[in-house]
Structure formats: structure tokens, C-alpha cells
Amino acid sequence: MTSLLQRYPLPVIVLAQLFGTSLWFSINGVWLSLSAELGLAESDLGRLTLSVQAGFIAGTLALAVTGLADRFGASRIFLISSLLGALANAGFVAGAGVFPLDSLFRFATGLCLAGIYPLGMKLVIAWTPKYAGAALAWLVGMLTLGTALPHLMRGATAGMPWEWPLFASSCLALLGGLLVFLLGDGPHLPKTSGRLPLRQGLSALRLPRFRAVAGGYFGHMWELYAFWTLVPLLIGRELQRLGQGDALIPWLSFAVIGMGAAGCIGGGRISRTRGSEWVARRALMVSGALCLLYPWMNGLPPELLLAVLLVWGVAVVADSPQFSALAAVTAPKETVGSSLAVMNAVGFGLTLPAIWLTSGLWNAWGGWVALLLLPGPVFGLWSLSRGKSEA
Incomplete structure (x- = not known):
């Protein structure tokens, strides 16, 4: 089994990444039925999503400061993170609607995701160093599909208890962890010095070119996860105008978010000839324009607005792997x-x-909240332009 997996390391890592990151937005996929049963509001959705994000940030910094990711095998950390993340995700079922227990379970899920997503990148370098750039686009694409996967599972389990898709996400995460563990750490694992002094990371921001890329990434991130959080709400509004029920919301949410995977992979191919910055700029321009224009489209046919959301889903994440590639090139070696x-x-x-x-x-505000996403692409484009003038 191990030898078979080692013949195709990239597909194995990409598939494991897809399964593992299905934990990220697992409750978002079941939100309509969950909130209806427990009497939760959209503000609770924001609170629980914020808990995952906060956990991921804490986990990422903890791995960096302690050097745990360098002291232990990446495949083992991936497996343990997948196991604990699956348990925390399943544990949310017991604590759903009970504050702060529900937030703590989602925070724990975010902590575990810090051992899945970044470690997946490390494993790609360890197994396929010659194709790391192209593989990065696939990894971010799988993160995007993993984010969309809970919506697909909810659509496939319509009429069933909302707990089922959450348990399914946990099972997928376990499977992903086992696949990576059987694959192993890879023969080209880069040498590291243990702890990562964060002061060195901050010092990179003194370099105009890296600062410009980082600014573009910051603007991109302001928009990305907030948009993904809003997708089911935006789709639900348009379906209501069409006189449709809620049954189509999970399927269309999966389509809008999942289309971002095509944006990542397509952007990666275009970057080979046009360059990463060209792709990142165009993606920011398109998504920024949609942030500005979408609220003014209220009177247009709902079918057209659903199509606009699909385009937005492609553009909003197409620049993500390109910013990572640019940052790796412009940061001090x-x-x-x-x-x-x-x-x-x-x-x-x-x-x-x-x-x-x-x-x-x-x-x-309804759909007008899209205007609050606009500062992200605007700042990102300004930062990239400023960096070019300082170069």
C-alpha cells in the first residue's frame, strides 16, 4: 500500500488536503438547518467562523514559535491534526448552540487545521520539489474545494439530520490523515533550524518588494473568507426572489466556492507565461469590481446575479497561490x-x-455588505503598484 501511494505522492497529498480542509467550513454547509433547529442568528455564524480562524492563527504561530513542525515528521503531525480535528468537529454536535462550548470546539478545529494546510505545503516540497510551484496551485485549489465540500455533503443529505454532514467531514479528515501517514515524509524534506524567530519574518517587511506582495495578500485575505461566509446568504436571497426553497442553497454554494479551484489551477497555468503578479492583479481587479457593483445589481434577474456569484467565486481565490509564490521568491532566502x-x-x-x-x-444591510469587502482588493492593488514604483 505504501509503495503504491509513493508512486503518486502529489495526488495523495492533494486528496488528503481536500479531505482534511473539509473541516474548515463544516458548520457553514449545514447552517440553514442548524440555525433553524437551534434558533441561531447570522451573527452566530460569524462568531463560530471567527473561532475557527482564530484557532488556525494561534496554531500556525504556535507551530512556528515552538518549531514543532520541524522536530517531528510532517506526516505524523498531519495525522494527529486530522485525528484531533475530526474529534473536535464531531464534538461540536454535542456543544452546538451552547456558548462558549460551541466556539471552543470550533477554535480547537482551527488549531488542528494549522497542522493540515501548512504541513500539506511542506509535504509537497518534500515529495515533488521540482514541481512545487504548480503543486501549490493544486493545493490551494483543494483547500477551496475542501471549503466547499460541506455544502455538497449537505445537498446530498437533504432532509437528513444536520449532524450527518459534520460526521462525514470528520470521517474524510481521518481518511486524509491516514493517507498522508502511509505516504510518509518524503525524501526531499528541507533542512530547518528548529524554531523560527518571528523577528526575522517581520524584518522581511522592510524589503519594498516583499512588503508590496504581503500588502496584496493582506487585501486578498480581507475579502476571501468573508465572501465565503456570505455565499450561502447571498444565494439564499436570490433563490427567495425566485420563489425557490432552501434545497438548492447547498448545491449552489458548493458551485460558487468550488469554482475557485478552477481559478487557482487556471491561474497557475496562465502564470507560466504571464507571470504570477499579472494573474494576481487581474484577479484583484475582477473581485474588487464585483465588490463595488454587486450591491447595485439588486434589480437585475436573480439568475444573472447567481451567474455573477460564480464569476466572483473564481476570481476571489485565483490570486492566492500566486501571492504565496511571489512571497517565496521575494523573501530573503x-x-x-x-x-x-x-x-x-x-x-x-x-x-x-x-x-x-x-x-x-x-x-x-443585506447585499450591501459586499461594499465592506471592497477595501481589500483596493488596498491589494495599491500595494502592488506601490511596490512596482519602489522597485
């Missing part, structure tokens, strides 16, 4: 790891206020 750790931590930190604002104001 001796501090690439710590530089990326700091950039990722700050980027995910920015998702917290964006999600809190948009979900908290949804009931009052």
Missing part, C-alpha cells in the same frame, strides 16, 4: 519560512474583522 509564517498569520488575522463586520451587518 535564509528567512523564507519565518517570513511566510508572519505573512500568513497577519493575513488570516485580517479575516476576523472582515467576517465579524459582514456577518454582523447582514440582517441590516
